[in-house]
Amino acid sequence: MxxxxxxxxxxxxxxxxxxxxxxxxxxxxxxxxxxxxxxxxxxxxxxxxxxxxxxxxxxxxxxxxxxxxxxxxxxxxxxxxxxxxxxxxxxxxxxxxxxxxxxxxxxxxxxxxxxxxxxxxxxxxxxxxxxxxxxxxxxLPLAAVTAWNALTSGSPLRPGDSVLTLGSGGVSLFVLQFAKLAGARVIVTTSGAAKADRLKALGADDVINYREDPEWSETVRALTGGVGVDRVVDSTGPLEQSLKSAAFGGDVAFVGRWLSGAAGARPIDPALLFRAGATLHPIATGSRTHFVELARAVEVHRVRxxxxxxxxxxxxxxxxxxxxxxxxxxxxxxxxx
Structure with missing residues (x-):
């Protein structure tokens, strides 16, 4: 071997x-x-x-x-x-x-x-x-389990809730697929038109080009009538924009990619944390139980x-x-x- x-x-x-x-x-x-x-x-x-x-x-x-x-x-x-x-x-x-x-x-x-x-x-x-x-x-073991943990930690995701996921990496693609299964409205940020088309084909309701729209949190709030989204899954940063995108009482699932020095590592003003009124959850992949749960959902819904x-x-x-x-x-x- x-x-x-x-x-x-x-x-x-x-x-x-x-x-x-x-x-x-x-x-x-x-x-x-x-x-x-x-x-x-x-x-x-x-x-x-x-x-x-x-x-x-x-x-x-x-x-x-x-x-x-x-x-x-x-x-x-x-x-x-x-x-x-x-x-x-x-x-x-x-x-x-x-x-x-x-x-x-x-x-x-x-x-x-x-x-x-x-x-x-x-x-x-x-x-x-x-x-x-x-x-x-x-x-499945890393990206899908991380996405499942991010969507199931904190308050439960209900049909009609809004979810923002950042980028088109592996975690975000699974967040998009799982959140749509739950009946959520999904907004995704990405870097270009080609990826935007593919995200929409996977079910994204709205796609924001973060290169053309660097203050994309304002667009997120506009798309949600000024309220913000119920849940943000942040695997790329900047965290400041994620907090500004979240509804008061919403959840921000913070995936640890920022540890490598990505944009999300910028210092956060404590006043912004307080004003956001959102709960911040650090996400470190997930447990065996998370994996078993998502495998059942993947099998029932024939997710690929x-x-x-x-x-x-x-x-x-x-x-x-x-x-x-x-x-x-x-x-x-x-x-x-």
Whole structure:
């Protein structure tokens, strides 16, 4: 079997491929034959050593992967050989609020999914919807779980509510799909006309070009009759504009991409926080329970993730370069032979 390994802080030069024996599961563990992975902005941060969680030298990178169970250890009851599963990003975070003792994350502190065979705890895998391919299922563990957590944390999302999501990255595309399933009106910001057309085809009610409209919070309020939106999912910033877009008593789900130095990292005036009257929720992906819930919704509603490009396992470095180049629309996926 082949595995990628990472020397953090050295970029692609620190990414190597090694061969190992196929592992055996211990008590409570399963071995998954990985069939597909997904890459995104988070993986670039890990590659550069610019990630808020510790990165173990030599770790197998990649927190998103799907495949089939090929072996189970003693006392495993959740899955059996032949089951199609995806890995949870935080294998110890089963339910409830995020806590530091649940912070062990695939691809940083523990070995991840850019490998032919992965050893995981039985609690660290979730059955995938039957209608999805492995490539589609590999797009769920990070972006989709984050979007689900962002939409379900705080006050419940009701039909007729308004949702603003920023950009057309993986999280925002899932927010758009899930919010429309809930009967919400969805406003999306993006950078150009081509992406705007694709967002509208996915169901966006309104799309704002943030390059042409840098004070887009004013447009959001105008579109909502001056009230603002019930929920903002902010994965790009600036947070100031998100707060100005939210209705009084609304929710702002703050995804942690700002930690990399994105626009949302600008200091916020405490007076704006008070005047906004919105509740700010930091979002750190989600728990196993979040993943199970969204998988059920995806299966019932036959949701299909938006995929951009698929690369073979041998071309992972080229896939990283493509992600870094930006401009894509949908998830970048790795497929295994």
């Amino acid at each position: 082949r595995s990628y390994h990472l020397d953090p802080g050295h970029g692609l030069a620190g990414l190597t491929v090694q061969e190992h024996d196929i592992p055996e599961p211990a008590r409570g563990q399963v071995v998954v034959r990985v069939r597909a992975n997904s890459l995104g902005f988070r993986d670039l941060m890990v590659l550069a050593g610019n990630y808020p969680l510790p990165i173990r030298p030599g770790v197998v990178p990649g927190c998103e992967g799907a495949g089939e169970v090929v072996a189970v250890g003693e006392d495993v009851s959740r899955v059996r050989p032949g089951d199609r599963v995806a890995a949870t990003v935080f294998p110890r975070w089963l339910d409830g609020p995020f806590r530091l003792d649940n912070a062990a994350q695939l691809g940083t502190m523990v070995d991840g999914m850019l490998t032919d065979y992965a050893v995981l705890g039985e609690d660290g895998v979730v059955p995938i919807p039957e209608h999805l391919s492995f490539e589609e299922a590999a797009a 993730p938006v995929l951009d490009r698929v690369f073979p396992f041998e071309d992972v470095p080229e896939a990283f370069r493509y992600v870094e180049s930006g401009g894509g629309f949908g998830k970048v996926v790795i497929t295994h032979d």
